[in-house]
Amino acid sequence: MILILLGAPGVGKGTQSSRLAERLDVAKVATGDILRAAVREGSELGKQARSFMEAGELVPDELILDLIGEVLASPEAADGAILDGFPRTVPQAEGLDALLRKHDRSLDGVVVIEVADEVIVRRMSGRRVCDACGAVFNVHSDPPSEEGVCDRCGGALRQRSDDAEDTVRHRLTVYRENTAPLIEFYDARPVPVHTVDGDQPIEAVEGDILANLGR
Numbered sequence: 764m765i766l767i768l769l770g771a772p773g774v775g776k777g778t779q780s781s782r783l784a785e786r787l788d789v790a791k792v793a794t795g796d797i798l799r800a801a802v803r804e805g806s807e808l809g810k811q812a813r814s815f816m817e818a819g820e821l822v823p824d825e826l827i828l829d830l831i832g833e834v835l836a837s838p839e840a841a842d843g844a845i846l847d848g849f850p851r852t853v854p855q856a857e858g859l860d861a862l863l864r865k866h867d868r869s870l871d872g873v874v875v876i877e878v879a880d881e882v883i884v885r886r887m888s889g890r891r892v893c894d895a896c897g898a899v900f901n902v903h904s905d906p907p908s909e910e911g912v913c914d915r916c917g918g919a920l921r922q923r924s925d926d927a928e929d930t931v932r933h934r935l936t937v938y939r940e941n942t943a944p945l946i947e948f949y950d951a952r953p954v955p956v957h958t959v960d961g962d963q964p965i966e967a968v969e970g971d972i973l974a975n976l977g978r
């Protein structure tokens with residue numbers, strides 16, 4: 764199964780892709796997570812991506828398509844993948860088509876998660892991410908048992924540098940201009956596009972996605 768999770772920053776793509784990957788036993792491929800790891804490691808990719816990410820801008824398409832090409836060819840993605848945060852532009856979606864053809868694979872569906880902008884801005888102010896294992900919490904809706912400490916591994920929880928309110932609002936504009944047009948792009952293709960209300964409890968959003976997928 765190859766599934767795309769589409770939606771503005773903060774709608775819950777990362778939260779849902781982790782749950783779905785486990786449930787469906789396929790790989791989670793989150794370009795944002797891969798890029799943040801590259802920035803932490805100081806790799807060439809990380810050096811090139813860093814300034815775009817901190818400003819809430821998109822990283823250039825060529826870098827992302829190289830990255831996805833490697834991931835799709837890897838054994839981890841052999842049984843399928845949930846694509847979280849990719850594609851994000853029409854050229855990336857066209858690049859994905861070409862890569863899928865090259866690997867003789869096809870897209871099974873697109874899930875669009877919708878949440879109002881003001882809910883997103885509040886959510887992002889409460890997001891905390893574990894430095895060590897990447898687990899995501901929210902001080903408003905999904906707090907850790909002990910403030911600042913990861914329930915899963917005991918690591919330190921921090922705010923993402925691109926979660927400042929101004930940067931979040933800029934990321935929402937970037938989403939509307941570059942990524943939202945992908946909904947029409949996929950609507951015009953023979954691939955099912957499912958729209959889900961992301962402003963419900965996490966379990967209910969997951970349930971709606973699975974119901975749409977017939978699981």
Ligand code: AP5
Nearest residue numbers: 772773774775776777778794795816821822848890901904
């Ligand atoms: P990326 O990491 O992909 O960020 P994003 O798309 O902006 O999405 P987020 O991770 O902010 O939010 P999410 O939808 O995953 O929500 P989450 O589950 O965490 O990208 C970061 C940057 O990398 C980009 O700005 C760009 O620079 C670059 N980049 C990445 N991919 C790229 C690409 N393909 N092309 C070019 N550049 C790229 O949830 C958010 C919070 O809400 C959490 O605290 C969570 O606990 C909480 N929450 C989740 N669901 C619910 C719920 N139902 N109710 C209440 N709270 C909830």
